[in-house]
Amino acid sequence: MSYLNFISCATCHGDDQQSLFQGLLQDRPGKLSHALGDSPYFSISGDFSGLSYFQRFQTLISQQLDRIDWNSFEKQKKWGLVLASTKGITEDTVWNSSFSTVDPYFELLNWIESFAPVDFSNSVVVSNACSSSHGAIELAKIWLDHQQYDHVLVVAADLIGPFTLKGFQSLRALSPTHKVQPFDNNRDGLLLGDGIATAILGRTAQNKNEIKVESVHSLCEGSSATRPDTSGQNLARCFTQSQNDIDLIMSHGTATYYNDLTEANAMELAFKNKPMPKVTASKWSVGHTLGASGMVDLAIAEQIFKTQTVPGVPTLKNCQLSIAEQILRASEKHEIRNIMISSLGFGGMCSAMTLSCEAPGES
Amino acid sequence: MRVDIEQLDFTFSPPLQEPSWSPQVPRWYQLDGAAFALAELFARKTRNMDLLIMASPLASNLTDWEFVQSGCQHAQKFVHTLPNVRASMALKAAEHNCFSLCLQKGPETRDVALREFFYSSQFQSVPALAMVDLLEFDEGVQKRQVYRSTLLTASDRGSWRLELSETSASDFKTNEIWARNPFAQKQTFKMGPWLWEKLS
Secondary structure, eight states: OEEEEEEEEBBTTTSSSSHHHHHHHOOOOOOOHHHHOOEEEOOOOOTTOOOOOHHHHHHHHHHHHHSGGGGSTTTSOOEEEEOOOGGGGGGGTSSSHHHHOOOHHHHHHHHHHHHSSOEEEHHHHHHOOGGHHHHHHHHHHHHHHTTSSSSSEEEEEOOOOHHHHHHHHHTTOTTTTTTTTTTTTTOOOOOOOOOEEEEEEEESSSTTTTTEEEEHHHHHEEESSSSSTTTOOOHHHHTOOOOOSSEEEEEEOOOOOOHHHHHHHHHHHHHHHHHOOOOOOOHHHHHHHHGGGGHHHHHHHHHHHOOOOEEEOOOOOOOOSSGGGBOOOSOOEOSSSSEEEEEEEETTTTEEEEEEETTTTTO | OOOEEEEEEEEEEESSOOOOTTTTOGGGGOOOOHHHHHHHHHHTSSSOOOEEEEEEETTHHHHHHHHTTTOOHHHHHTTTTTTTTHHHHHHHHHHOEEEEEEEEGGGGGGHHHHHHHHHHHHTTEEEEEEEEEEEOOSSSSTTEEEEEEEEEEEESSOOOEEHHHHHOOOOTTTTOEEEOOOSSOOEEOOOOOTEEEEEO
């Protein structure tokens, strides 16, 4: 059993998931920064002038860790630590005249380990591209389900810097119109976004309304380095391994042509013989937070369970995909007990995380 | 439990010869050195695995740097700045797919990956651990890089047993290799100085 004992996140909307959720409910995209040139990105607010990227990570992660009421956890229990990240942390060394022989993730992992007021029996970084959050939670769940640890702190963190931005420019994956329109006929690419999220998963629930992480299923499909198998069959395999009746799918919804097509096809395949859930997405408002995106969606899912209100995708105007009718355009009240969070990542990563809540709507 | 260990030293020095696995990876010429070295090993025979743990102690630092040095223009280079992509290309070369987990922990990457490999053998049918090390790097015109790719595949649960299969590493057979269950009370695991020094 794995329960979400705590979650918090910082995005372009603010330093908690409540501000993010309000932005989504108000159909409001977050703050765009042009600090890195022509291609804007959704940035976390703050005075980071003069700080290295490592220091920015430290500042933002410490703010999230300080939100945790550590006294409500038994510190003497066995703890594990997983950091999910992709490229943000490389910004400080990658521009040097020779290549770095130091693993960029290692220093950050060590710092988190020393900052958090518990002793970790084990710690590791999961770098599964944009599915890193799913991979980290899957690993945490394995540790908890097999009783290796009592609690696992999962930190998902990616900040946008010149390296990442130039990389996505080279891929021509960024929206030239600067509009993120998941599943829309006119979708023309993604915008990147900063994201920092922390969660504590435990073997037992501390409250009756806590989210249960039912399952995480992932697959490396070995299709193409950047492009998923657009038939959706491999992502559908991840979807169908869940035993729950899903009320809502929080799609990866990057607004790239192939991502959205793949997700739509996967949903069609997986829910061919059962009711198709409602579908929503968040990247139109927070951007693609890369390795943190799954955890940011997990923080949004927590708010959906609490409020029983599902944000829509207001940038969606016209959609010819098979799931068009299921995608919410505006916020709606729904009875939500089971949510699936979908993810796709470079290197053929497909992933689906299923959550349930026994007492939704109670706080 | 039986553990098959395969290891291959591979020199990556463009221009490259078309590999035998090119039908599976049509854009083989876009792979970085680490992905190429791993694909060479994976394509050698058919294997069954349901979990692939990927361990790259140096992450994708060299490819990150090469992307920057090339003016951040080449998308095919940027793709390989994610260290999990090399696992994907290796699986593609082997015409296989499964759950893949890319783990990093600096100089402790091998240890933590090996630990997860043995731990996962308790609930995965056929876990595997792939590791790629950069042994030599020449910045000159030749851009010569030498990699060592290693693959451990576990099967047949039960008592611990190591079996060595294909290898081209000359020092492989000369080192003492032994293993005990790292989750037993007295945990010791050592596989020779060429591979992992210590895991407790």
